[in-house]
Amino acid sequence: MKSKWYKVFMAFALIALLALAACGNDEEEAGSDSNSGGETEENESGSSEGEEKTIEFMHLWPEGSSKQHYEIVESIIDQYETDNPNVTVEVEILGNEQYKEKLKVLSTSNELPDVGMTWAAGFLEPYVSGNMFASLDDLLEGPLNDQFVPGTAEAYALEGTTYGLPLELNITPLYYNKAIFDEHGLEAPETLDEFKEVVKTLVDNGVTPIALGNKDRWTGSMWYMYLADRFGGPEVLTNAINRSGTFEDPALVEAAEEIKNLVEMDAFLKGFNGLGNDEAKGYFINEQAAMYLMGTWDLPEWTTNEDNPQEFRDSIEYMKFPTVEGGQGDIDSFVGGPGVGLFVAEDSDVQAEAKEFVSFFVEQWGQQAVTKAGVIPATKVDTEGTDLPQMYIDILNDLNDASNITLFADVQMSPSVAEVHLDMIQALFGDAATPEEFASEQEQALADEE
């Protein structure tokens, strides 16, 4: 009997020991934390009387995969902490997909970081309706007044209130390989008819005209969006999505018809519906395809990225998407939109500081992003006196002259409608849906949501 209880006791003791060991670790960490806290306080007690504040900041540019972004962020934070000695910025970094997941999880338990990153329109919507993000209108009317390229901050607004401030702006030029074009005596086309001539010549000569990875679906969506714009003008797709128009608009069906024509001409890379965007880009970089429609986030690939041969980078130029004769759209209208933006959490206990930090961040980012990381910021950029590759300067100038920027359709739409749109894009390109079905399915999904 005695030995039995002894063993029970030992078992308990073992568990208790483990538990204690775990606690011990915690205490140790907490201890060292408070130590370092004490030190900084001592160091800075002379300069600031204000109370210590900590801003939690979550972003998605890890050092490994986005080194230049990461370094700019670090330097901005350092600068801010030096300027505001009573504020500490605590950073948490996650990769893109994990970031999205974590943000969602944190929001369900109401533990969002004070400042974090968000995407525009559809992504933002559930967070705003859940009252998670703070209004940033005061910043836009105050220190950041007239800093943004028109149409960028608006993408983060719901019912007139802005909940995010964009950091990036992208448009989608149609890149082409000048060497391949020259070889076949081709010029950059300006109208759709000329464009089709180019496609035909390339196909006849056994060259793949267009690299497209439509497994990802948003890649094909950009082709469709441009055609919709060129046929029906900049408003027609946007109106169909915001329900002041309809997806069965003749221009939208016509654009779908044109996609079908291009597919029948073998304009796109063979097997495009089974290839991802990265694979398709590989074909373009290996000079196995002549054209590639992609966002300006890929500009470094054609200008500064040393991994790609110099000869290849020199031969890449871009054109504006060709216009359609008799169509409503003009050549200076672009598909594009802001990328990630910053939000401030509604229930942050340091909201005032967080907003100040966001404002500082946006300004600093605007000055450094394009020169240091090749990212076009959503704030206006002065190209004078900057040492940028020519393609950047051209794009930035085009951006200043842009007549319109249509936000990516899948971002404009709510997540569930976007999913229908993307599926229908793949079906249209894969000849599994007629242009009429393509339009009516999306009309249905949009109407169901009203």
Next chain:
Amino acid sequence: MNKVMSNKLVIALYVLPALILIVALIYVPIILTGYYGLMDWNGIGAMTFIGLENYTELLQDAKFWQSAKHSFLLALFSSLSLIIYLLISLVLAGKIKGANLLRKIYLIPMLLSSVAIAQLWLKIYDPNNGILNSLLEVLGVENTPTWLADPDLVLYAIFVAILWQYAGFYIIIYYAALKGIPESLVEAAKIDGANPIQIAYKIKVPLIAGVIKVTIVLAIVGSLKYFDLIYVMTGGGPNGASEVIASYMYRQAFGSYNFGYGSAVAFFLLIITLIVTWLIRKLTASEDEVQY
């Protein structure tokens, strides 16, 4: 030690850590999934109770049934492939040269992560630069198939990769079971004049029937909830041609933000798997346990 183990308190104490983990990480989420399945919920905002509406929608959802069909097809193919694995193991377990090396070769795919396998097969299936199509071109095929972009082929193309991925696992299981058969039984059969095929078919296979049953359950249940390679290689496309139940669930929950509906799909999948497991056990039940 026996004394200690007879004390209920001690038993409870030793079981407790694992019990807490399994309840918190498996049973609670299952119950929560069932609960979310009754809700209209986007995963972030407020939930609305809608009763069984998700399930009535599910029963009429053509896309769901299409993906269910694909899952069952995969289950069929992976159980049929067990026959091939069994044959390979019978050969390996016989006294052939290099069995040890071959065993390791077969096991290697098991050791790779799914994403690495997916990348490997993506390279093989690449319609223009891929190994497979290059080979076909050398052989003089003019219109080489676009494996992963062709709605008629994509499912089978991925099945090949999935079966390849799991071959080693089942071969090892069969191999170990076959090695466990006492040599004396095989010797006795030999003396009675049985040829190798008879030995394999009449002696060895019946003796490992229990293991075969387990692998059938594993193969079928594993197929029904299969996700990885399909998600990485095609994402269920093109146009849902390679969608399976699990990838459809993921797309609903994380693509369309229909968390409630996604949970209903997940819960339905659980029910299907339970029923199928029960059915297999029922169909393969036998009275007499194998005894050596």
